Amino acid sequence: xxxxxxxxxxxxxxxxxxxxxxxxxxxxxxxxxxxxxxxxxxxxxxxxxxxxxxxxxxxxxxxxxxxxxxxxxxxxxxxxxxxxxxxxxxxxx
Amino acid sequence: xxxxxxxxxxxxxxxxxxxxxxxxxxxxxxxxxxxxxxxxxxxxxxxxxxxxxxxxxxxxxxxxxxxxxxxxxxxxxxxxxxxxxxxxxxxxxxxxxxxxxxxxxxxxxxxxxxxxxxxxxxxxxxxxxxxxxxxxxxxxx
Amino acid sequence: xxxxxxxxxxxxxxxxxxxxxxxxxxxxxxxxxxxxxxxxxxxxxxxxxxxxxxxxxxxxxxxxxxxxxxxxxxxxxxxxxxxxxxxxxxxxxxxxxxxxxxxxxxxxxxxxxxxxxxxxxxxxxxxxxxxxxxxxxxxxxxxxxxxxxxxxxxxxxxxxxxxxxxxxxxxxxxxxxxxxxxxxxxxxxxxxxxxxxxxxxxxxxxxxxxxxxxxxxxxxxxxxxxxxxxxxxxxxxxxxxxxxxxxxxxxxxxxxxxxxxxxxxxxxxxxxxxxxxxxxxx
Numbered sequence: 318x319x320x321x322x323x324x325x326x327x328x329x330x331x332x333x334x335x336x337x338x339x340x341x342x343x344x345x346x347x348x349x350x351x352x353x354x355x356x357x358x359x360x361x362x363x364x365x366x367x368x369x370x371x372x373x374x375x376x377x378x379x380x381x382x383x384x385x386x387x388x389x390x391x392x393x394x395x396x397x398x399x400x401x402x403x404x405x406x407x408x409x410x
Numbered sequence: 411x412x413x414x415x416x417x418x419x420x421x422x423x424x425x426x427x428x429x430x431x432x433x434x435x436x437x438x439x440x441x442x443x444x445x446x447x448x449x450x451x452x453x454x455x456x457x458x459x460x461x462x463x464x465x466x467x468x469x470x471x472x473x474x475x476x477x478x479x480x481x482x483x484x485x486x487x488x489x490x491x492x493x494x495x496x497x498x499x500x501x502x503x504x505x506x507x508x509x510x511x512x513x514x515x516x517x518x519x520x521x522x523x524x525x526x527x528x529x530x531x532x533x534x535x536x537x538x539x540x541x542x543x544x545x546x547x548x549x550x551x
Numbered sequence: 552x553x554x555x556x557x558x559x560x561x562x563x564x565x566x567x568x569x570x571x572x573x574x575x576x577x578x579x580x581x582x583x584x585x586x587x588x589x590x591x592x593x594x595x596x597x598x599x600x601x602x603x604x605x606x607x608x609x610x611x612x613x614x615x616x617x618x619x620x621x622x623x624x625x626x627x628x629x630x631x632x633x634x635x636x637x638x639x640x641x642x643x644x645x646x647x648x649x650x651x652x653x654x655x656x657x658x659x660x661x662x663x664x665x666x667x668x669x670x671x672x673x674x675x676x677x678x679x680x681x682x683x684x685x686x687x688x689x690x691x692x693x694x695x696x697x698x699x700x701x702x703x704x705x706x707x708x709x710x711x712x713x714x715x716x717x718x719x720x721x722x723x724x725x726x727x728x729x730x731x732x733x734x735x736x737x738x739x740x741x742x743x744x745x746x747x748x749x750x751x752x753x754x755x756x757x758x759x760x761x762x763x764x765x766x767x768x769x770x771x772x773x774x775x776x777x778x779x780x781x782x783x784x785x786x787x788x789x790x791x792x793x794x795x796x797x798x799x800x801x802x803x804x805x806x807x808x809x810x811x812x813x814x815x816x817x818x819x820x821x822x823x824x825x826x827x828x829x830x831x832x833x
Binding site: 342347 | 799
């Protein structure tokens with residue numbers, strides 16, 4: 318059973334792109350996070366209200382990026398999604 | 411709906427055959443390595459004793475001198491250290507970063523370099539007691 | 552009653568001496584008797600006995616920290632200044648507070664942030680005597696709507712060797728008493744010049760951010776925007792509390808204001824570096 322993730326309107330972040338990282342302000346928690354790839358790319362490819370698995374997110378990213386070996390990449394993307402869940406930016410579906 | 415995973419090699423081959431200068435696909439992950447955290451959060455530290463708050467100092471930025479490098483774990487090391495990335499002098503416009511996020515490569519950077527830089531930021535945040543100085547006065551929401 | 556920039560303080564004390572010192576040094580500041588104070592600062596003895604016997608001052612007021620260490624009466628002036636710092640740090644919400652010094656020239660503002668001992672206060676004081684207007688040495692106030700830096704020109708707190716350097720330039724009339732052996736060493740306060748006081752309501756747009764570091768061979772380094780942002784959040788007492796407007800204001804600041812780290816062996820070297828960097832800043 319694959320873990321699924323979702324993001325809702327209430328999880329919205331305000332983003333600011335700096336020259337060396339991206340800043341996210343998470344409105345619901347009032348927290349600010351400094352993030353680097355692949356987090357901004359993952360968040361960009363989530364759609365509010367829709368669920369996505371790590372594998373599906375991998376495939377979305379793979380259209381634009383070289384991710385290397387698939388199984389390892391899916392695992393890594395899953396870790397990033399879990400980190401986002403821990404911070405409240407994404408929810409488990 | 412999942413699409414078939416694109417084969418990176420055939421993609422590159424196609425790009426080459428097309429003749430026009432296609433942007434090489436930027437590598438996004440370390441591929442096989444344990445996923446490193448890509449997030450550092452701004453956190454107020456636990457309140458310190460009042461005396462230290464009133465007398466607190468925010469330590470000197472311990473940034474390397476011009477020409478120092480940043481190792482993958484975020485430590486500042488002498489320039490030329492194998493495996494380390496140039497520490498300063500990186501300045502990309504917001505526009506370049508946005509384009510990179512759309513798949514065009516950020517000039518001269520790699521996933522590892524980004525990770526090294528974030529690790530540097532993370533170390534700074536943990537290491538500086540200034541973090542517990544004025545930051546300790548902030549109440550988390 | 553004392554007004555510094557946009558903030559008004561009422562300062563009460565169980566002892567006369569610190570108040571007298573404050574009154575003398577702040578003599579040329581606006582008369583705000585009868586105004587409504589933003590903050591109250593109180594210098595209190597621990598107990599009735601402690602008012603007279605080995606008197607120790609507890610700093611309190613609208614905002615306090617329960618386990619603050621007491622200070623000696625000899626350092627009463629410092630206690631009052633720290634009390635004002637504390638009120639601002641804990642209570643000010645109208646602007647984003649940055650622990651930084653700032654000086655203005657031609658409507659543009661130089662902001663300097665760093666540790667005690669980094670030289671930011673001394674540099675600000677020296678620049679204030681060389682054609683720049685001192686805006687503040689402790690707090691720079693960032694207006695979240697306009698992006699401007701607003702003045703908060705308190706007495707400049709000089710430590711140890713910096714005392715002689717500055718006192719030699721400004722003269723005794725503008726210097727407070729020597730406070731020996733405080734937690735941060737010897738301290739003397741300097742009264743800002745008349746123009747700094749007179750123009751305490753005039754802000755300016757930030758044009759350059761410096762991270763000064765005194766006591767090293769001269770050097771200039773770029774600082775990445777991510778690092779600038781992280782350090783400024785550490786240097787702000789109210790970034791978290793102010794929420795999204797603070798995020799917007801600070802990110803705007805980071806993206807629009809160039810930043811450099813400068814190391815210098817002496818005040819003169821620092822001044823030269825500052826003037827050069829300023830002239831090169833668009």
